[in-house]
Amino acid sequence: MMNGYQADAPAVEAMTDRLVMDVTGQRSLAGAWRSMVGPGDHIGIKISAAGGPDFSTHRAIVEAVLRGLSEAGVPMSQVVIWDRADPAAAGYEDELYGASVRRVDPFIGYEPKATVMMPLVGRLIWGDVGFAPRDGNPLDLIKREQYSIDSHWSRLICGLNKIINIPVMAASEDCGMAGCIYNVTVPNVDNWRRFVNPPDCGDPYLGQLYADDHIKPKVVINIMDGLIAQYGGGPGWQPGYSWRHATLYASKDPVAIDATALRLLEAWRAEARLPAITPSAKYLQTAESLGLGNYDVKRIELVRESR
Numbered sequence: 001m002m003n004g005y006q007a008d009a010p011a012v013e014a015m016t017d018r019l020v021m022d023v024t025g026q027r028s029l030a031g032a033w034r035s036m037v038g039p040g041d042h043i044g045i046k047i048s049a050a051g052g053p054d055f056s057t058h059r060a061i062v063e064a065v066l067r068g069l070s071e072a073g074v075p076m077s078q079v080v081i082w083d084r085a086d087p088a089a090a091g092y093e094d095e096l097y098g099a100s101v102r103r104v105d106p107f108i109g110y111e112p113k114a115t116v117m118m119p120l121v122g123r124l125i126w127g128d129v130g131f132a133p134r135d136g137n138p139l140d141l142i143k144r145e146q147y148s149i150d151s152h153w154s155r156l157i158c159g160l161n162k163i164i165n166i167p168v169m170a171a172s173e174d175c176g177m178a179g180c181i182y183n184v185t186v187p188n189v190d191n192w193r194r195f196v197n198p199p200d201c202g203d204p205y206l207g208q209l210y211a212d213d214h215i216k217p218k219v220v221i222n223i224m225d226g227l228i229a230q231y232g233g234g235p236g237w238q239p240g241y242s243w244r245h246a247t248l249y250a251s252k253d254p255v256a257i258d259a260t261a262l263r264l265l266e267a268w269r270a271e272a273r274l275p276a277i278t279p280s281a282k283y284l285q286t287a288e289s290l291g292l293g294n295y296d297v298k299r300i301e302l303v304r305e306s307r
Contacts, residue, residue: 002246007227009060012248016064016223018305019250023221033072036220037162042078043069044160044218045099046184048168048225048235049083049090055237056090057166057225061248065164065223066097082156084109084187104154110190114153114214118205121147122194129190151189153214163218165254169226169245170234171265175202176281178235179261180222180254181292185209201280207287210254216292224249224257231268243268255293256300258284263297 001011017029026032037043045065047057062081069079076098081087084104088094092101104110106127124131124146131146157163167183175182175196185206186192195205210216226249232241245264249257262281269277288295 001248002227002244005054005228005244007058007060009063012058012060012227013064013067015248015305016061016250017068019223019248020065020068020221022303022305023250023252029068030071033068033074037069037072037074039073039075041074041162042160043074043080043162043164044156045079045081045164045166046187047081047083047087047090047092047166048085048170048183048187049087049092049103050085050187050235051168051170051237052089053091054239055168055170055228055230055242057168058227059091059096061166061223061225062096065166066099070097080156080160084154102156104156104187109154109156110152111155111158112152114158116151116153116189116209116212117149118151118208119149120194120200120205121149122151122191124148124191125193127190148191151191151195154188157188157214157218161218162220163215165219165222167222167224169224169229169249169261169265171231171241171269171277172196172235172280173233173277174198174280175206175283176277176279177258177262177265177284179224179258181206181210181258181284181287182235184215184219184254188214198280201282203283204286204290206283207290207292210287210292211290219254220252222249222251222254222257224261226261229261229265229268231265232272232274241272253293255284255287255295259295259297260300260302
Protein backbone atom coordinates (compact mmCIF):
# COMPACT_ATOMS: atom_id res chain seq x y z
CA MET A 1 0.00 0.00 0.00
CA MET A 2 3.05 2.28 0.03
CA ASN A 3 5.49 3.39 -2.66
CA GLY A 4 8.34 4.60 -0.50
CA TYR A 5 6.65 7.03 1.89
CA GLN A 6 3.79 7.80 -0.52
CA ALA A 7 0.48 5.98 -0.24
CA ASP A 8 -0.70 3.92 -3.20
CA ALA A 9 -4.23 5.32 -3.15
CA PRO A 10 -6.05 2.53 -5.08
CA ALA A 11 -4.42 -0.15 -2.91
CA VAL A 12 -5.22 1.75 0.31
CA GLU A 13 -8.84 2.24 -0.72
CA ALA A 14 -9.20 -1.43 -1.65
CA MET A 15 -7.76 -2.54 1.71
CA THR A 16 -10.01 -0.11 3.60
CA ASP A 17 -13.05 -1.59 1.85
CA ARG A 18 -11.93 -5.13 2.64
CA LEU A 19 -11.34 -4.37 6.31
CA VAL A 20 -14.75 -2.73 6.72
CA MET A 21 -16.40 -5.83 5.25
CA ASP A 22 -14.29 -8.10 7.46
CA VAL A 23 -15.17 -6.20 10.64
CA THR A 24 -18.89 -6.22 9.89
CA GLY A 25 -19.04 -9.71 8.41
CA GLN A 26 -20.80 -8.43 5.29
CA ARG A 27 -20.09 -9.52 1.73
CA SER A 28 -20.76 -6.16 0.07
CA LEU A 29 -19.37 -2.74 0.86
CA ALA A 30 -22.80 -1.13 0.84
CA GLY A 31 -24.13 -3.82 3.17
CA ALA A 32 -21.15 -3.36 5.48
CA TRP A 33 -21.76 0.36 5.88
CA ARG A 34 -25.55 -0.06 6.06
CA SER A 35 -25.02 -2.34 9.07
CA MET A 36 -23.45 0.61 10.92
CA VAL A 37 -25.07 3.79 9.55
CA GLY A 38 -28.21 4.91 7.76
CA PRO A 39 -29.41 7.73 5.49
CA GLY A 40 -30.82 9.67 8.46
CA ASP A 41 -27.58 9.71 10.46
CA HIS A 42 -25.34 12.72 10.99
CA ILE A 43 -21.89 11.22 10.65
CA GLY A 44 -18.48 12.50 11.65
CA ILE A 45 -15.17 11.17 10.35
CA LYS A 46 -12.60 11.98 13.02
CA ILE A 47 -9.21 12.27 11.40
CA SER A 48 -5.84 13.17 12.89
CA ALA A 49 -4.47 16.30 11.20
CA ALA A 50 -1.88 17.47 13.73
CA GLY A 51 0.99 15.83 11.83
CA GLY A 52 0.59 18.06 8.79
CA PRO A 53 0.96 16.69 5.25
CA ASP A 54 3.43 13.94 6.24
CA PHE A 55 1.84 12.35 9.29
CA SER A 56 -1.90 12.84 9.24
CA THR A 57 -4.75 10.50 8.33
CA HIS A 58 -4.21 9.65 4.67
CA ARG A 59 -6.88 10.98 2.33
CA ALA A 60 -7.18 7.64 0.51
CA ILE A 61 -8.68 6.05 3.65
CA VAL A 62 -11.15 8.89 4.07
CA GLU A 63 -12.09 8.79 0.39
CA ALA A 64 -12.78 5.04 0.66
CA VAL A 65 -15.01 5.68 3.68
CA LEU A 66 -16.91 8.44 1.87
CA ARG A 67 -17.48 6.20 -1.14
CA GLY A 68 -18.75 3.44 1.13
CA LEU A 69 -21.11 5.79 2.93
CA SER A 70 -22.43 7.02 -0.40
CA GLU A 71 -23.08 3.45 -1.56
CA ALA A 72 -24.97 2.91 1.70
CA GLY A 73 -27.28 5.83 0.82
CA VAL A 74 -25.87 8.43 3.21
CA PRO A 75 -26.12 11.98 1.80
CA MET A 76 -22.71 13.65 1.82
CA SER A 77 -24.35 16.81 3.17
CA GLN A 78 -24.76 14.90 6.46
CA VAL A 79 -21.08 13.98 6.75
CA VAL A 80 -18.34 16.07 8.35
CA ILE A 81 -14.59 15.38 8.44
CA TRP A 82 -12.93 17.08 11.38
CA ASP A 83 -10.13 17.55 13.89
CA ARG A 84 -9.03 20.22 16.34
CA ALA A 85 -5.91 20.77 14.23
CA ASP A 86 -6.53 22.49 10.91
CA PRO A 87 -7.25 19.81 8.26
CA ALA A 88 -6.12 22.27 5.58
CA ALA A 89 -2.56 21.96 6.89
CA ALA A 90 -2.84 18.20 6.30
CA GLY A 91 -3.95 18.62 2.69
CA TYR A 92 -7.74 18.58 3.11
CA GLU A 93 -9.89 21.16 1.30
CA ASP A 94 -13.01 22.75 2.80
CA GLU A 95 -15.07 20.04 1.12
CA LEU A 96 -14.35 16.49 0.02
CA TYR A 97 -16.84 14.80 -2.32
CA GLY A 98 -19.64 16.88 -0.82
CA ALA A 99 -18.70 16.24 2.82
CA SER A 100 -17.66 19.31 4.79
CA VAL A 101 -14.19 19.54 6.33
CA ARG A 102 -14.04 21.42 9.63
CA ARG A 103 -11.79 22.21 12.56
CA VAL A 104 -12.66 22.78 16.23
CA ASP A 105 -12.27 26.53 16.57
CA PRO A 106 -10.92 28.09 19.79
CA PHE A 107 -13.61 29.33 22.19
CA ILE A 108 -16.61 29.13 19.84
CA GLY A 109 -15.85 25.54 18.82
CA TYR A 110 -16.92 24.23 22.23
CA GLU A 111 -20.40 23.91 23.71
CA PRO A 112 -20.48 25.65 27.12
CA LYS A 113 -23.44 23.52 28.23
CA ALA A 114 -21.72 20.21 27.39
CA THR A 115 -19.46 20.09 30.44
CA VAL A 116 -17.04 17.41 31.58
CA MET A 117 -16.30 17.71 35.30
CA MET A 118 -13.43 15.70 36.78
CA PRO A 119 -11.54 16.11 40.08
CA LEU A 120 -8.40 17.20 38.24
CA VAL A 121 -7.35 20.84 38.03
CA GLY A 122 -6.17 22.14 34.67
CA ARG A 123 -4.50 25.42 33.77
CA LEU A 124 -6.64 27.25 31.21
CA ILE A 125 -5.04 28.82 28.15
CA TRP A 126 -6.27 30.93 25.25
CA GLY A 127 -8.98 29.04 23.36
CA ASP A 128 -10.53 27.32 26.38
CA VAL A 129 -14.12 28.30 27.09
CA GLY A 130 -13.43 29.51 30.62
CA PHE A 131 -10.33 31.55 29.76
CA ALA A 132 -11.31 35.23 29.95
CA PRO A 133 -10.34 38.38 31.89
CA ARG A 134 -12.42 39.08 34.97
CA ASP A 135 -12.31 42.86 34.59
CA GLY A 136 -12.83 42.99 30.84
CA ASN A 137 -9.27 44.14 30.20
CA PRO A 138 -7.71 42.08 27.38
CA LEU A 139 -4.25 42.65 28.87
CA ASP A 140 -5.40 40.63 31.86
CA LEU A 141 -5.27 37.54 29.65
CA ILE A 142 -1.50 37.51 29.78
CA LYS A 143 -1.18 38.66 33.39
CA ARG A 144 -3.22 36.09 35.24
CA GLU A 145 -3.29 32.30 35.34
CA GLN A 146 -6.67 30.59 35.52
CA TYR A 147 -7.54 27.06 36.59
CA SER A 148 -10.59 24.87 36.22
CA ILE A 149 -11.85 21.32 36.78
CA ASP A 150 -14.21 21.71 33.81
CA SER A 151 -13.82 20.82 30.16
CA HIS A 152 -16.35 21.22 27.35
CA TRP A 153 -17.15 18.99 24.40
CA SER A 154 -16.76 20.37 20.90
CA ARG A 155 -19.92 21.59 19.18
CA LEU A 156 -19.10 19.31 16.25
CA ILE A 157 -19.21 16.12 18.29
CA CYS A 158 -22.39 17.27 20.03
CA GLY A 159 -24.14 17.46 16.64
CA LEU A 160 -23.29 13.92 15.54
CA ASN A 161 -24.93 10.59 16.23
CA LYS A 162 -22.38 8.36 14.45
CA ILE A 163 -18.57 8.59 14.41
CA ILE A 164 -15.95 6.87 12.26
CA ASN A 165 -12.63 7.12 14.09
CA ILE A 166 -9.45 7.20 11.92
CA PRO A 167 -6.35 7.96 14.03
CA VAL A 168 -2.72 7.63 13.03
CA MET A 169 -0.41 5.12 14.70
CA ALA A 170 1.62 7.24 17.10
CA ALA A 171 3.41 6.87 20.38
CA SER A 172 2.92 9.67 22.90
CA GLU A 173 5.69 10.82 25.19
CA ASP A 174 3.00 11.98 27.64
CA CYS A 175 0.40 9.20 27.75
CA GLY A 176 2.16 6.37 25.94
CA MET A 177 -0.23 5.88 23.03
CA ALA A 178 -2.02 8.44 20.85
CA GLY A 179 -4.32 6.08 19.00
CA CYS A 180 -8.05 5.30 18.87
CA ILE A 181 -8.98 6.30 22.43
CA TYR A 182 -6.85 9.45 22.29
CA ASN A 183 -7.93 10.59 18.83
CA VAL A 184 -11.64 10.87 19.55
CA THR A 185 -11.36 12.26 23.09
CA VAL A 186 -8.46 14.69 23.63
CA PRO A 187 -8.99 16.74 20.43
CA ASN A 188 -12.69 17.15 21.26
CA VAL A 189 -12.50 18.84 24.66
CA ASP A 190 -11.00 22.08 25.90
CA ASN A 191 -8.79 22.25 29.01
CA TRP A 192 -7.42 18.92 27.79
CA ARG A 193 -3.77 19.13 28.83
CA ARG A 194 -4.65 17.97 32.35
CA PHE A 195 -5.86 14.65 30.96
CA VAL A 196 -2.56 13.58 29.33
CA ASN A 197 0.21 15.19 31.38
CA PRO A 198 2.29 13.25 33.92
CA PRO A 199 2.05 11.91 36.52
CA ASP A 200 -1.38 10.48 35.64
CA CYS A 201 -0.66 10.26 31.90
CA GLY A 202 -4.32 9.91 30.99
CA ASP A 203 -5.23 7.29 33.57
CA PRO A 204 -8.15 6.94 34.18
CA TYR A 205 -9.36 10.06 32.39
CA LEU A 206 -9.07 9.06 28.72
CA GLY A 207 -11.10 5.90 29.30
CA GLN A 208 -13.70 7.88 31.21
CA LEU A 209 -13.93 10.42 28.41
CA TYR A 210 -14.39 7.68 25.82
CA ALA A 211 -17.11 6.08 27.95
CA ASP A 212 -19.09 9.34 27.88
CA ASP A 213 -22.33 9.42 25.90
CA HIS A 214 -20.74 11.89 23.49
CA ILE A 215 -18.32 9.17 22.32
CA LYS A 216 -18.92 5.50 23.09
CA PRO A 217 -22.48 5.05 21.73
CA LYS A 218 -21.56 6.96 18.58
CA VAL A 219 -18.36 5.28 17.38
CA VAL A 220 -19.28 2.59 14.84
CA ILE A 221 -15.78 1.59 13.69
CA ASN A 222 -12.12 2.42 14.31
CA ILE A 223 -9.63 2.36 11.42
CA MET A 224 -6.06 3.05 12.48
CA ASP A 225 -3.85 4.53 9.78
CA GLY A 226 -0.61 2.65 10.24
CA LEU A 227 0.75 3.34 6.77
CA ILE A 228 3.40 5.35 8.60
CA ALA A 229 3.95 4.52 12.27
CA GLN A 230 5.78 6.79 14.68
CA TYR A 231 7.37 5.15 17.70
CA GLY A 232 8.93 8.19 19.40
CA GLY A 233 8.55 11.91 19.97
CA GLY A 234 4.78 11.91 19.40
CA PRO A 235 2.10 12.73 18.97
CA GLY A 236 3.59 15.54 16.84
CA TRP A 237 5.43 14.62 13.64
CA GLN A 238 8.97 13.36 14.23
CA PRO A 239 10.30 11.83 10.99
CA GLY A 240 13.42 10.49 12.71
CA TYR A 241 11.21 8.11 14.69
CA SER A 242 8.92 7.06 11.87
CA TRP A 243 8.58 3.71 10.16
CA ARG A 244 6.93 2.76 6.87
CA HIS A 245 4.60 0.20 8.39
CA ALA A 246 2.20 -0.04 5.40
CA THR A 247 -0.59 -1.46 7.56
CA LEU A 248 -4.18 -0.59 8.46
CA TYR A 249 -6.04 -1.86 11.53
CA ALA A 250 -9.82 -1.97 11.82
CA SER A 251 -12.10 -3.03 14.65
CA LYS A 252 -15.12 -1.99 16.65
CA ASP A 253 -12.83 -2.44 19.68
CA PRO A 254 -10.65 0.68 20.12
CA VAL A 255 -8.67 -0.80 23.02
CA ALA A 256 -7.63 -3.88 21.04
CA ILE A 257 -6.23 -1.74 18.22
CA ASP A 258 -4.38 0.56 20.62
CA ALA A 259 -2.99 -2.36 22.63
CA THR A 260 -1.80 -4.11 19.46
CA ALA A 261 -0.18 -0.92 18.17
CA LEU A 262 1.39 -0.16 21.55
CA ARG A 263 3.14 -3.53 21.65
CA LEU A 264 4.62 -2.96 18.20
CA LEU A 265 5.70 0.59 18.99
CA GLU A 266 7.29 -0.63 22.20
CA ALA A 267 9.33 -3.22 20.29
CA TRP A 268 10.60 -0.58 17.86
CA ARG A 269 11.47 1.71 20.77
CA ALA A 270 13.48 -1.09 22.37
CA GLU A 271 15.46 -1.54 19.15
CA ALA A 272 16.16 2.21 19.13
CA ARG A 273 17.10 2.11 22.84
CA LEU A 274 14.27 4.45 23.80
CA PRO A 275 12.61 4.14 27.23
CA ALA A 276 9.43 2.08 27.55
CA ILE A 277 6.09 3.85 27.13
CA THR A 278 3.79 1.07 28.36
CA PRO A 279 3.91 2.40 31.95
CA SER A 280 2.56 5.71 30.63
CA ALA A 281 -0.27 3.97 28.76
CA LYS A 282 -1.97 2.47 31.82
CA TYR A 283 -5.17 4.21 30.75
CA LEU A 284 -5.63 1.44 28.18
CA GLN A 285 -5.79 -1.21 30.89
CA THR A 286 -8.27 0.98 32.76
CA ALA A 287 -10.29 1.30 29.55
CA GLU A 288 -10.54 -2.49 29.47
CA SER A 289 -11.83 -2.51 33.06
CA LEU A 290 -14.43 0.07 32.00
CA GLY A 291 -15.75 -2.35 29.38
CA LEU A 292 -14.46 -0.36 26.39
CA GLY A 293 -12.54 -3.25 24.83
CA ASN A 294 -9.75 -5.79 25.24
CA TYR A 295 -6.21 -4.98 26.33
CA ASP A 296 -5.05 -8.48 27.23
CA VAL A 297 -3.36 -10.04 24.20
CA LYS A 298 -5.02 -13.38 25.01
CA ARG A 299 -8.40 -11.81 24.27
CA ILE A 300 -7.41 -10.21 20.98
CA GLU A 301 -7.74 -12.10 17.71
CA LEU A 302 -5.57 -10.54 15.02
CA VAL A 303 -6.82 -11.56 11.56
CA ARG A 304 -4.38 -10.67 8.82
CA GLU A 305 -5.35 -9.57 5.32
CA SER A 306 -3.00 -8.97 2.40
CA ARG A 307 -3.34 -7.88 -1.18
